[in-house]
Amino acid sequence: MVFLRTLMLAVGIAIGTIMLGWWSVPVVALAYGVALRRSRFPAMTAAASGAIAWGGYLGLAMLGGAPVVRFGRELAASMQLPGWAPFTATLIFPAVLAGLAAYLGARVGGRYLSSP
């Protein structure tokens, strides 16, 4: 169940990113946190979903033949960073955004929306 939720949220974040941009990540995750405030580990689920959404997008591009790995290394070298840095950042950044937003959504939602 957690796995399915994670996957579905990842799809939601991916669609949000494609249609609206990066800032949809915390918005979708916040909504998720509020909606599923009673679920277990909403923040961790959202964080995983964020990473899966963006990482999955790159993975699909790679499967389609896009030179993701080569370009990532060149991008890293251009920014004087280790080769893995762009990939890691692309996973961590949405994960942190989504995790924090979902956590806040769940906590605040739990305070004001939950029935006593």
Place this chain on the structure above:
Amino acid sequence: MRFRPLAILGASLALAGVTYVGRSGAGPLPPLGPFLDPVRGAWGAVAYAALPDSALHGIPGLGAAVEVRYDTRGVPHIFAASEEDAARALGFVVARDRLFQMELQARSGAGTLTELVGAAAVSADSEARHLGMPRGAEQKLAAFPADSRSRRLLEAYAGGVNAYIDGASPAEWPVEYKLLGRRPARWLPLHSLNLYASMGATLALLNGERDRLAARAVVGDLAARALFPVESPIQEPIQPNGSATPRLDVLHLPPPGAQDSAALALLPLLPRGAPPGDDAEVSRHFASNNWAVAPARSRSGHALLAGDPHLSLTLPSIWYEAHLVVPGVLDVYGVTIPGSPGVVIGFTRDVAWSLTNTGADVLDYYRETVDDQASPRRYMLDNAWRDLERREEVYRGKVGQVLRVDTVLYSHRGPLQRLNNEWVSMRWTVNEPSDLVAAFFDAQRATTASQFLDLFARSYFAPAQNVIAADRAGNIAIRSTGHFPLRPEGGDGLAIRDGSTSASDWSGYWPVTSYPQSLNPAQGFLASANQQPIDPQQAPAYLGYDAAYEPWRALQINRLLRANGRVTLDDMRAYQTDPGSVRADWFVTYFRSAASVSLARGNAPAALKAADSLLAAWDRRYTIGNTGALLFETALSGVARRTWDELLPPGDSVRAATPSSGVLFALMADSASVWWDDRRTGDVVEDRDMILAAALASAYETLARQHGAPSSGKWAWGTSATAQVNHLLGLAGFSARDIPVQGGRGTLNPSVQNGAYGSSWRMVVELGPTVRALGTYPGGQSGNPASSRYADRLRFWKDGDLELLIVPVALDSLTPSQVQSRLTLTPAGR
């Protein structure tokens, strides 16, 4: 869930922090959100790395549909119904591949780099503005009549660029914009003229005045004039002078004179260039070769033409290949500079042409008399005060904030600069009103070589170029084309003139009939490689000075062409990277002679014998595995250092200026000249052979210390002479560095400035009934580092190979296997 205020506060702050960094960046980090966004961010580059099989775009202003076919080399073949449509389509396809480069290069000429890259570019922008480049471009545009063809072509090109920008999603924007946190700016017709100004600064901002004046300050006027002569001591000019061999003119070098305090006082009036290095000769930032062979000397019986302009090696490359077809009007293939609405070097079905830089002196300085040294408003001309034009220059940062404001003053000659409480103005042909667009578009309609040169000369102004052309009828022709100033009393351009009188001003320009030129010479070939264009014995007036020319590559081309009476297209290709060097041949003779004299004296160091043996075995070729070339170059630098010690200002370790290697070679004829004496060795008076032998032995010892024995393999030329093809922003990951290449100073494929300059486009053309052409450049068509077309041509370029150029006569003459991608551009409403 339990309500935990502190945890919520912490999470809120953390989310706010991450969101802030995501939106605005932090320190050197770009805004992480848009940057890492896998759809629109930097990763977007991978999604647009390949050309789509087919695409359809609407372009406002297009008169009729334009079909574009990208061939297997990524070259767009544009089939349009009018020149304007072709220019519009060219703007679109170039922007599609090179948008960031276009903006960067245009901003370089406009002095607005800070708006793209930030405050780090203030000094570069300030230089462009104080040279008057943005104002010059604005004046040129204003001088175009509203309905002129050139203006319409510039506007059409801009329309094509902007149509691409308008239709592109942020995902398609070049990755550099995302790294800089910027978005593409709209393209204006002015930007193309800014780009021309930038090229003008690259090719025609020569500062011989300063070199000679700096030398004069240290060794006196007489010696300075001899060290920095107007005429090159080695003569094999562009306009053949009837001689079958190069001519060495005797150079009389008077002994060093006393320091000249007047020159010392004047020196600060001239802008300081880059400090001279320790090289054997002045380091050229640019060079170029072109030559043509008449049918009588080609195996095929058709005229042949070769061209390879040498410029800064960058990724993406300075050039973009394209083919424009307007039935009955235009059918031209070649390279364009992204941002310029036309082909600069290339060929039609009838004529091929290429350019090298003339090196003409087209910049003069004037010492102005102003009404107020601190804040001048007027300047004196012919005993009357004239108002100075004031132009406020505002430098803005990436988000529009004002970084700096200054004022540039203009006299009728050009911009003024304040140097040491004096005001000096400059006149420079690059800033004069001119129409380069017409020059190229007019000339491309020519059907013969001489017609091409005539049409080109009608509008072309600056930077002066040696234009070579060959045609299908077998004619070959060359002409140094540009506007060459006529100075008062036939004087040269190496003095700072008195600005208070109009008698100091240029009285006009050379008539075209006086330009250095030749048509179908008896020798059966023509060649230019930045040598002095015309033999001084035939020159009508001062054109430039020795330090702006370079004789060696021309000598090598002429040697190769004289030796081959049946030249093929492949010979032409091979010559472009020929590793032979007349310079090495000539200097090595003196080195070996000096070594044998020193060895005979019996007190030579062991290193001299080893060095001499190595030079004796050296084939004088700059091949990648060669071990002799490095020794020779190191030794020659040592000779310059020891010989020109008189040019060290007292207490300084950097030479005031360095005479050309032609002057150094001419000095070889006088083995006892006082210039050979190294004054730093007070107890010995050296002659030529002592200096050469000492430099050779020292070079060997130095290299042995650095690299071990010559047999170690570390003396190989390819390990030290590598090409550095740097990304335009210097980004390491997007650069191609340390590429071993064949060639060195004085060879046809020069490797100079630590390898960052070199052959930027190589083309050879055979003008038979069907034009046959080969070409390549160090880079690729795409400016997208993720694309396989980004640097795919480097492998050909580094080995001196060329690719066969596909030149379809019509849209349907391209076979399906030759087409990589289709693009249809249709008229769209505004």
